Amino acid sequence: xxxxxxxxxxxxxxxxxxxxxxxxxxxxxxxxxxxxxxxxxxxxxxxxxxxxxxxxxxxxxxxxxxxxxxxxxxxxxxxxxxxxxxxxxxxxxxxxxxxxxxxxxxxxxxxxxxxxxxxxxxxxxxxxxxxxxxxxxxxxxxxxxxxxxxxxxxxxxxxxxxxxxxxxxxxxxxxxxxxxxxxxxxxxxxxxxxxxxxxxxxxxxxxxxxxxxxxxxxxxxxxxxxxxxxxxxxxxxxxxxxxxxxxxxxxxxxxxxxxxxxxxxxxxxxxxxxxxxxxxxxxxxxxxxxxxxxxxxxxxxxxxxxxxxxx
Amino acid sequence: xxxxxxxxxxxxxxxxxxxxxxxxxxxxxxxxxxxxxxxxxxxxxxxxxxxxxxxxxxxxxxxxxxxxxxxxxxxxxxxxxxxxxxxxxxxxxxxxxxxxxxxxxxxxxxxxxxxxxxxxxxxxxxxxxxxxxxxxxxxxxxxxxxxxxxxxxxxxxxxxxxxxxxxxxxxxxxxxxxxxxxxxxxxxxxxxxxxxxxxxxxxxxxxxxxxxxxxxxxxxxxxxxxxxxxxxxxxxxxxxxxxxxxxxxxxxxxxxxxxxxxxxxxxxxxxxxxxxxxxxxxxxxxxxxxxxxxxxxxxxxxxxxxxxxxxxxxxxxxxxxxxxxxxxxxxxxxxxxxxxxxxxxxxxxxxxxxxxxxxxxxxxxxxxxxxxxxxxxxxxxxxxxxxxxxxxxxxxxxxxxxx
Numbered sequence: 036x037x038x039x040x041x042x043x044x045x046x047x048x049x050x051x052x053x054x055x056x057x058x059x060x061x062x063x064x065x066x067x068x069x070x071x072x073x074x075x076x077x078x079x080x081x082x083x084x085x086x087x088x089x090x091x092x093x094x095x096x097x098x099x100x101x102x103x104x105x106x107x108x109x110x111x112x113x114x115x116x117x118x119x120x121x122x123x124x125x126x127x128x129x130x131x132x133x134x135x136x137x138x139x140x141x142x143x144x145x146x147x148x149x150x151x152x153x154x155x156x157x158x159x160x161x162x163x164x165x166x167x168x169x170x171x172x173x174x175x176x177x178x179x180x181x182x183x184x185x186x187x188x189x190x191x192x193x194x195x196x197x198x199x200x201x202x203x204x205x206x207x208x209x210x211x212x213x214x215x216x217x218x219x220x221x222x223x224x225x226x227x228x229x230x231x232x233x234x235x236x237x238x239x240x241x242x243x244x245x246x247x248x249x250x251x252x253x254x255x256x257x258x259x260x261x262x263x264x265x266x267x268x269x270x271x272x273x274x275x276x277x278x279x280x281x282x283x284x285x286x287x288x289x290x291x292x293x294x295x296x297x298x299x300x301x302x303x304x305x306x307x308x309x310x311x312x313x314x315x316x317x318x319x320x321x322x323x324x325x326x327x328x329x330x331x332x333x334x335x336x337x338x339x340x341x342x343x344x345x346x
Numbered sequence: 347x348x349x350x351x352x353x354x355x356x357x358x359x360x361x362x363x364x365x366x367x368x369x370x371x372x373x374x375x376x377x378x379x380x381x382x383x384x385x386x387x388x389x390x391x392x393x394x395x396x397x398x399x400x401x402x403x404x405x406x407x408x409x410x411x412x413x414x415x416x417x418x419x420x421x422x423x424x425x426x427x428x429x430x431x432x433x434x435x436x437x438x439x440x441x442x443x444x445x446x447x448x449x450x451x452x453x454x455x456x457x458x459x460x461x462x463x464x465x466x467x468x469x470x471x472x473x474x475x476x477x478x479x480x481x482x483x484x485x486x487x488x489x490x491x492x493x494x495x496x497x498x499x500x501x502x503x504x505x506x507x508x509x510x511x512x513x514x515x516x517x518x519x520x521x522x523x524x525x526x527x528x529x530x531x532x533x534x535x536x537x538x539x540x541x542x543x544x545x546x547x548x549x550x551x552x553x554x555x556x557x558x559x560x561x562x563x564x565x566x567x568x569x570x571x572x573x574x575x576x577x578x579x580x581x582x583x584x585x586x587x588x589x590x591x592x593x594x595x596x597x598x599x600x601x602x603x604x605x606x607x608x609x610x611x612x613x614x615x616x617x618x619x620x621x622x623x624x625x626x627x628x629x630x631x632x633x634x635x636x637x638x639x640x641x642x643x644x645x646x647x648x649x650x651x652x653x654x655x656x657x658x659x660x661x662x663x664x665x666x667x668x669x670x671x672x673x674x675x676x677x678x679x680x681x682x683x684x685x686x687x688x689x690x691x692x693x694x695x696x697x698x699x700x701x702x703x704x705x706x707x708x709x710x711x712x713x714x715x716x717x718x719x720x721x722x723x724x725x726x727x728x729x730x731x732x733x734x735x736x737x738x739x740x741x742x743x744x745x746x747x748x749x
Contacts, residue, residue: 071451072390075458079561121635122627127450128389128572132623135565139616142487142562146608255465259458266451297466301473308473310466317462324455328445336446 038175044298046170046192051256051290051316053195054248057202058260059286061241063279066265067217072127073112073238074261076134077245078254080111083141084246090148097190101246108242111137112235163253165294165312168192191251198247205240206279209233214275252313259317260286267324270331289320353601362604365490368498369557369615370597375505376550376563377570377592378585379512382543384571385523385581390453391438391544392567395551396560397457398434399427400464403485403555404471411474418481420497420556427485428552434460435544439537488559488612490600497556504553508546512585515542520581557596558612565616566592573623576630595619647672648722652696654678658685659697698741699725705737 058074065071081104088103089095111133118129168189170178178184206213216223216230223230245257268281293316298309328334349358356363383389406426407417415422434456441452468482481489512519521529522539530536547567554563574588599615628635646668654669655678663683664670673679678689685693702725707716710733718728725734 131568136620139613262454311469314462314465321459
């Protein structure tokens, strides 16, 4: 736990935790609203957004890409609503039509444009490169108080911290509204809460969290973190406050354990190279969900038979 | 255009022809198979299955290399992918049945976690056979470059299997899709039929890995059925229409992709299908947007026509411009707003129709018939001539409308 750890592992772990928490927070509400797959849809449509942003701006820079990805996420959400309403298609299929089409368009654009010279490829988008977000200038724990070294922190860390802080703030500010509207939309409207805009806002906020996390850690973590920690938390408690806290704990645990196992696990097993940290974080979150499915105190539906009948 | 025409008529070389035929067969099988997933409102289950193939592909590669074979044997890789995809689907079923999580959460969890495990295994492969390019990344987005005759045969066989399964079980599957409770009461094992539905989708997913890749095979299972739904209300026909849409998209997409460089097969096929979907959404009769728009316009015209004539009958001036235009076009009213002879006749007829309806609603007992009064339907469409005569007797003789 010396200088090497600070150099090579501290920032990826921090970014992993921030990305996981930023996605898990809105995930709690998406799961309760049966919109869990919106994270999956968004993480696919981010690709065309990034490609278009690159084609328009001509540079691989964070800001245009974030804007492009956010714009494409909003376009996708609007298109899904449009197909649902105009075509009277059920939500899941509408989502499937829109996100696969946009993803296909993104891949086509990528192949057509001359992006071979820059680091922009589908695999990178899917898998992220958490391992490369290192802090080379750090000399040890003391660097945390050294302004010169701090200036060389990977910029993803600052952006991810900002995104995570925004998600926490939004969750706290809209807590009461979200809670009421999620469980009883009619009651919420009777109270004067704008339930429909709130639902749309939740999806947009999720999109922003997904886009910020996507840039840093790839889409696998985004998809897994939107669903696995909140789903596991849902099986631990029937209280929304506690569920959100559990989900944050699970998300953090997944990020730390996943990163450590990816980086050091192969060494312990006698291997020589590390494996994908993003994949491992998703896998760990799956293990946590699996354990919650088997042993979570609130895993069954209220009123379901012990023998596991479908309620 | 010539390279495109060559490709469309299978003249662009052996590989291009194989890919076009293979993609056409794949599209047909996936469209037909996806129909019931869509009708059962479980379209995104295919997404979980598709992503869950990745760890299987990677594991199969590792096992085949460990046994001393060539890790790239397609049949072996597909077998591996089928196994983990099946595990993924069973996991989704188990989570939904045994916990309180909903299906969308279960799908998302399986999708993300299996894919994550697959990526971990891919990085393991990269390190264990650094000298050898495994090329497993091709399964993400498909790669038709090195497609062999036996690959096309695998697709044909798998597609035929999925199609046969769907066709043989279309009746129970229809029943389960529309009313699972009734199907249970009628003695069908719903869980087993669901399993068959998923098995068919699984087969299509696995054979589609080579051509379009695991991310986009989902599109071929979802888009053709959604597009087909616009054209028919019959399940039997929908299977074939969805198959045709998928098949044409696959064939034409592969041909287009072969006609020029930098046109990847999978995305082109998906965009073809998406084009058919948009065209269906806009122009399909009855359910399409254009049809709905025309219907709405006609309805509006009928209302204005009728209300305009009633105004003439009551000798009130018409000021609404749309109504004026409508009546002038039919020569029922002059440019200065005075009704013509024909207009007065039509007005008298409409006015009489209203009065008949008034009587009918007062004296007739059958609410099912009188309930059809909407201010538009001519009374002749609802009541018999005898009954109308009876209404007329109560109204008295016709009265001319003054201009």
